[in-house]
Amino acid sequence: MLSCSVRGCGLALERCERTLACERGHSYDVARSGYINLLQPQDRRSLASGDSNVAVAARARLLGAGIGGAIVNAFVDRAVRALVGDQVIVVDLGCGTGDVLGELARRRPVSAIGLDLSTAAVDGAARRFTGLTWVVANADRRLPVLDHSVDLIVSFNGRRNPGECARVLTRGGALLTAIPAADDLVELREQVMGGRLLRARAEGLIDEHKDAFTVAEQVTFRERHALTADQLRDVLHATYRGARASTAPRIEQLSELEVTFASDVVLFRPRSSQGRRHATRQARGSRVPHRRSGRA
Numbered sequence: 001m002l003s004c005s006v007r008g009c010g011l012a013l014e015r016c017e018r019t020l021a022c023e024r025g026h027s028y029d030v031a032r033s034g035y036i037n038l039l040q041p042q043d044r045r046s047l048a049s050g051d052s053n054v055a056v057a058a059r060a061r062l063l064g065a066g067i068g069g070a071i072v073n074a075f076v077d078r079a080v081r082a083l084v085g086d087q088v089i090v091v092d093l094g095c096g097t098g099d100v101l102g103e104l105a106r107r108r109p110v111s112a113i114g115l116d117l118s119t120a121a122v123d124g125a126a127r128r129f130t131g132l133t134w135v136v137a138n139a140d141r142r143l144p145v146l147d148h149s150v151d152l153i154v155s156f157n158g159r160r161n162p163g164e165c166a167r168v169l170t171r172g173g174a175l176l177t178a179i180p181a182a183d184d185l186v187e188l189r190e191q192v193m194g195g196r197l198l199r200a201r202a203e204g205l206i207d208e209h210k211d212a213f214t215v216a217e218q219v220t221f222r223e224r225h226a227l228t229a230d231q232l233r234d235v236l237h238a239t240y241r242g243a244r245a246s247t248a249p250r251i252e253q254l255s256e257l258e259v260t261f262a263s264d265v266v267l268f269r270p271r272s273s274q275g276r277r278h279a280t281r282q283a284r285g286s287r288v289p290h291r292r293s294g295r296a
Contacts, residue, residue, distance in 0.1 A: 001089055001111070001113065001145050001146050001149040001150065002020065002036070002038070002113065002133070002135065002144055002145060002146075003022075003144050003145055003146050004022040004024070004026045004038075004144070005038040005039070005040055005043075005137065005142070005144045006022075006024075006026045006040065007040065007042075009022060009024055009026060010142070010146075011023050011024060011026075012146060013028070013144075018030045020036055031123065031126070033123050033126040033127045034126040034127075034130060034134065035122045035123055035125070035126040035134040035135065035136060036133070036134070036135050036136070037119065037135075037136040038135055038136065038137045038144045039117070039136045039137055039138060043137070043138040043141050051096065051116075051117075051118035051120060051121050052118075052120065053120045054237050055237055055238055056096070056097055056118065056120050056121050056124060058233075058234040058235070058237040058238040059096065059097065059234075059238045060097060060124075061231075061234050062231065062234050062235065062238060063099055065231065066225075067225050067227070067231065067235075067261070068223070068261055070221070070223040071178075071221045071222075071223055071261060071262075071263050072099060072100060072103065072156070073103070074221045074265075075100065075154075075156055075176070075178050075221070075263070075265060076100060076103045076104050076107065078176055078217070078219075078265060078267065079100075079104050079152060079154050079176050080104065080107055080108050082152055082174045082176055082267060083108060083110070083151060083152055084151075084172065085151075086109075087111070088108075088110050088111070088151040088152065089110070089111045089112075089113070089149060089150050089151050089152075090104060090105075090110045090111070090112045090113070090150070090151065090152045090153070090154065091112075091113045091114075091115065091143070091145060091150050091152075091153050091154070091168070092112070092113070092114045092115065092153075092154050092155070092156075092158070093115055093139045093143075093153060093154070093155040093158045093159040093160065093161070093165075094115070094116055094117075094139060094155060094156070094157070094158020094159040095114030095115060095116045095121070095122070095125060095134070095158070096116060096118070096121045096125070096156075096158070097121050097124040097125050097128065098114055098124070098125030098126075098128055098129050098132070098134065100154060100156045101114045101125075101129070101132060101154070102125070102128065102129040102132070104154070105129065105131070105132055111133075112132040112133065113132070113133045113134075113135060113145065114132060114133070114134045114135065115135050115136075115137045115139050115143070115144075115159075116134075116135075116136065116137075116139075116158075117136065117137070117138050117139070117159075118136075119136050122134045122135065122136050139158070139159035139161055139164075140159060140161060142164060143161065143164045143165075143167070143168055145168045146168070147167055147168060148167070148168065148169065148170050148171070149168060149170070150168045150169050150170065150173060151169075151170055151172075151173050151174075152173060152174050152175075152176065153165050153168070153169060153173070153174075153175045153176070154175075154176045154177075155175070155176070155177045155178070156177075156178045156263075157178055157179060157180065157263070160177060160205070160208065160209075162208060162209045162211070162212050162213065163212065165212070165213075166212035166213070166270055166271075169270050171270065173269075173270060174216070174267060174268065174269055175209070175213060175267070175268040175269075175270075176265070176266075176267050176268075177205060177265070177266050177267075177268070178263040178264070178265045178266075179201050179202065179205055179263065179264050179266075180199075180201065180262065180263060180264070181200075181201075181202075181220050181222070181262035181263055181264045182198040182199055182200040182201075182262075183198060183222075183260050183262050184260065184261060184262040184263065185235065185239070185259060185260065185261065186198065186260055187257055187258065187259050187260060188232060188235060188236070188257060188259050191250060191254060191257060192236065192250050192251060192254075194250070201264065202218065202264040202266065205264070205266060206218075206266060209268055211271075212270065212271055213268035213269060213270055213271060214268065214269050214271060215266060215267070215268060216267045216268065216269045217265075217266070217267040218264070218265070218266045218267075219264075219265050220262060220263065220264050220265070221262065221263050221265060222260060222261065222262040222263075223260075223261050223262075224258060224259065224260050224261070225258070225259055225261065226256060226257070226258045226259075227256065227257055227258070227259050228256055229254045229255050229256065232254045232257060232259070233251065233254065235259070236251060
């Protein structure tokens with residue numbers, strides 16, 4: 001279901017040995033680990049776009065220790081329930097190292113595509129989950145996927161692009177999103193930032209999608225863990241706070257702390273075809289604001 005990412009093209013890509021190519025002759029090499037890089041030069045902000053190796057490694061250590069795993073499993077449960085029929089196609093926006101998509105494919109046969117801006121993350125996903133398709137791409141721009149070809153889009157603390165999601169979803173498709181809930185990491189944020197600030201994001205998420213989607217379900221998942229100082233630093237690195245000079249003194253003083261992990265999960269369904277066309281025109285007429293793929 002991949003399409004050419006060259007501006008103005010968008011034709012279907014076909015696999016030929018170690019390359020993918022469209023009818024116009026635009027060609028993309030398949031990396032040794034198995035991923036495809038469809039990122040165009042104008043689609044990246046820097047040569048080090050996306051998650052760093054440090055952030056990728058930090059998230060892997062946390063999940064390996066079971067931290068955040070309960071929320072991932074609950075999210076995947078909702079994704080499986082949202083799928084109807086056989087031979088379904090799933091796209092993961094901001095797939096990271098592939099934990100959500102890999103678990104989903106383990107539970108249910110799917111054709112799966114993971115998209116992320118980080119080459120390091122996508123390379124890791126391709127090495128771990130060899131039966132799926134992994135792509136380096138900027139989901140804030142045009143998704144390199146054919147129109148109305150996808151049954152489910154998932155975004156776990158990842159990219160969100162309502163107009164493009166509306167374009168690629170089938171009429172009966174769904175978009176499942178997870179974002180940090182108001183109390184996510186509240187104890188750690190209090191230690192590092194000096195204040196117990198609750199930041200609700202679900203209302204803004206729903207408003208962002210209202211032109212193209214309706215809300216089918218909304219739920220919050222939580223888990224709590226007693227973390228060591230090293231694990232707390234991993235959480236900070238994984239959420240882009242680990243390298244902030246202004247908080248460095250407080251980070252150095254961290255010790256053991258019990259922390260809340262919480263995600264608001266919203267299942268969207270596409271509106272009418274007219275609403276989808278309107279949202280797609282909006283997406284093509286303006287660039288989607290850049291968002292980080294991790295918690296903030």
